Amino acid sequence: MPDVQDLYPAWPAETVHHPMSSSSDEDKFRYLQILTLLIDADDIIMNEEIDHLKRMVLLLDLPNGTLGKLIKFVEFPELDELRKGLSVFFDRRGHALMMDLILLAWSDEEFHPKERQFILNCAELLGVSLDQLEAMLKMMEALRGAEEERIINGIQGLQKMELDIEFLSFFWHTSLH
8 A cells, every 4th residue: 555655745745835825815714704604504603613713814824803804704694705705716725625614514523414514515616526525525534533544545535536635735734743
């Protein structure tokens, strides 16, 4: 069986940036708006979900006050704005968005059926097939368990689904380091 180094030659990289790190602040904010809507999908916002969102704001180097704006947005979401926002990610950043949605859904240790439905709706709007989504789910399950063999299988699954593993390397890099 190959190891991670064989499948991903840059492993282990010194620094692996989040796929959104080079995007505009406006796109980063839209990205986080979508994540914020997920944390409210089950009608309960857990501290772990807010903590995850805080880390994302810091990771994407967004200005102070961004978290407050996101919380206000979730109270009065503009769904037309959301649809427009999703269309911005109809590229490989959409795959990263799907990975972040899955990771966030598990941040409180419960993958609620309403969160699952939200993720399915986003996948459909982003043109992510069910097979691709299943490969992403398997990858995230492997990452959550930090099981190298399953991660290798996950990477191979992402490759079979023609997802750009270089672009998604942030997720398994940060999980294992």
